[in-house]
Amino acid sequence: MTSPHQGAPHAPSVPSVIEPQGLEQLFAALLRRNYKLVGPTLRDGTITYEEISSPSDLPAGWTDEQQPGMYRLKTRDDNAVFGYAAGPQSWKRILYPSVLRLWQAHRKGGKVEVTVDKPAEEPRYAFIGVRACELQAIGIQDKVFLHGNYVDPNYQLRREHNFIVAVNCTAPAGTCFCASMDSGPRAKGGYDIALTEVILGTEHYFVATAATKFGTEVLGEVECRPANEKQVTAAEAAINAAAENMGRTIDTTDIRQLLNRNFENPRWETTAARCLACANCTMVCPTCFCHNIEDVSDLTGEVAERWRKWDSCFTTAFSYIHGGSVRYSPAARYRQWLTHKLSTWHDQFGTSGCVGCGRCITWCPVGIDITEEVRAIRDKDHSREEV
Ligand code: SF4
Numbered sequence: 546m547t548s549p550h551q552g553a554p555h556a557p558s559v560p561s562v563i564e565p566q567g568l569e570q571l572f573a574a575l576l577r578r579n580y581k582l583v584g585p586t587l588r589d590g591t592i593t594y595e596e597i598s599s600p601s602d603l604p605a606g607w608t609d610e611q612q613p614g615m616y617r618l619k620t621r622d623d624n625a626v627f628g629y630a631a632g633p634q635s636w637k638r639i640l641y642p643s644v645l646r647l648w649q650a651h652r653k654g655g656k657v658e659v660t661v662d663k664p665a666e667e668p669r670y671a672f673i674g675v676r677a678c679e680l681q682a683i684g685i686q687d688k689v690f691l692h693g694n695y696v697d698p699n700y701q702l703r704r705e706h707n708f709i710v711a712v713n714c715t716a717p718a719g720t721c722f723c724a725s726m727d728s729g730p731r732a733k734g735g736y737d738i739a740l741t742e743v744i745l746g747t748e749h750y751f752v753a754t755a756a757t758k759f760g761t762e763v764l765g766e767v768e769c770r771p772a773n774e775k776q777v778t779a780a781e782a783a784i785n786a787a788a789e790n791m792g793r794t795i796d797t798t799d800i801r802q803l804l805n806r807n808f809e810n811p812r813w814e815t816t817a818a819r820c821l822a823c824a825n826c827t828m829v830c831p832t833c834f835c836h837n838i839e840d841v842s843d844l845t846g847e848v849a850e851r852w853r854k855w856d857s858c859f860t861t862a863f864s865y866i867h868g869g870s871v872r873y874s875p876a877a878r879y880r881q882w883l884t885h886k887l888s889t890w891h892d893q894f895g896t897s898g899c900v901g902c903g904r905c906i907t908w909c910p911v912g913i914d915i916t917e918e919v920r921a922i923r924d925k926d927h928s929r930e931e932v
C-alpha cells in the first residue's frame with residue numbers, strides 16, 4: 546500500500562550500493578523537499594522514533610536486548626545505524642496521535658458556537674528506518690482509517706504525503722516473530738526506498754532499491770553505484786539470517802478456528818491471574834486502533850470540547866454499555882484481545898491483526914507472551930478434547 550503522492554508502485558529498481566556517507570545526501574534530498582524526518586534515535590534508554598535531521602542522530606553502534614517484560618540497550622561491536630529491533634513506539638504515534646481534539650463549543654451571549662477542528666496543515670513526514678512488520682501494520686491501519694466506510698481526515702492528511710524509507714531487518718529481537726506472521730523481515734511493498742545494511746569485516750554499505758517514481762527521483766540524488774552480485778548476495782544473506790534467528794515463533798495453522806473453539810479454555814483464567822489489565826500491550830501495538838471519545842468543559846461552563854484518546858479493550862470502561870461492562874473479568878478482556886488479533890480480525894479486515902513485532906511481549910510488565918499463550922491453548926485444545 547502506498548501513499549497517494551507516490552503514484553503506482555513499480556517493481557523494485559535494480560539494487561544500488563550507498564556508502565554510509567550517502568545517507569547525508571538521502572536526508573538532504575528529503576529535507577530539500579520540505580519533509581520532516583522521523584527516524585530511530587536514542588531516547589530515555591530506548592531506540593525510539595523521533596524527529597531527526599542528520600544521520601548523526603541515528604543510533605550508530607547501538608542495539609537492544611528484548612525478552613518478555615525486558616528491554617535493554619547494548620552497544621554493538623560495529624557501527625551499524627539500523628542494527629536494532631522494534632522499540633517501544635511505532636509509527637502509529639505520528640499517523641494516529643494518542644490525543645486529538647475534535648471540536649470546541651463556546652457560549653457567547655446566550656448562543657453556542659461550535660467549531661469543528663479541521664485537520665491542521667500537517668508536516669510532510671518522511672519515515673526513516675521502517676521495518677517490514679511496521680509496513681504491514683501501517684497497511685492494516687490504512688484499511689481501518691482510509692479504506693472502510695468512513696475516511697479519517699486526520700489520518701489521511703498525515704498519511705497521504707508520507708515518504709517511507711524501509712530498512713530490511715537484520716537484527717531481530719528475542720521477542721520478534723514476524724517470519725511466522727509472513728510480515729518480515731524483508732519489506733515486500735508499501736515503501737518508496739528500501740535499504741539493507743551490510744557490515745562485513747571492514748566493509749559497511751547499504752543495498753538500496755526504489756519502488757515508486759518518487760523514490761527513484763530521491764535515490765537519483767544520492768551517490769550510488771550498481772550493486773555487484775557479491776553485495777546483493779550479502780544483503781540477502783543478512784535478511785535470511787534474520788528470518789532464521791527470530792527470537793520466537795508462532796504456529797498459525799488453523800488459528801482462527803483454534804481460538805474460536807476455545808472460548809472456554811482454562812488457559813484464559815491462568816493468564817488472567819498474572820495479567821494486570823494495564824493495557825500496555827494495546828498501547829505499544831502498531832495495529833491497535835481503539836479509542837474513546839471524551840467531552841470536557843471548563844469550570845465557567847463557557848467552553849466545551851470533544852477529544853479522541855487512545856483506549857484499550859483491557860479497561861472495564863471500554864466495554865461499558867448501559868448497566869455495566871460486557872467484559873468484566875481480566876480473563877474475558879485478555880481473551881477478547883488475543884482472539885481479535887489472531888482470529889476475528891480476519892473476519893473483520895481480511896488479515897491478521899498481529900504482525901509479529903513482539904512489542905506486546907517486551908512491554909508487558911509481567912512478561913505475558915502471545916506466542917506462548919497460543920501454544921498453551923493449542924496444547925490443551927479444550928474443545929477437541931471434549932469431542
Ligand atoms: S499483537 Fe503484539 S506482536 Fe502482534 S502486532 Fe501487536 S504488539 Fe506486535
Ligand code: SF4
Binds near residue numbers: 821827
Ligand atoms: S497482557 Fe501484560 S501488558 Fe497486556 S494488559 Fe495484561 S499485564 Fe498489561
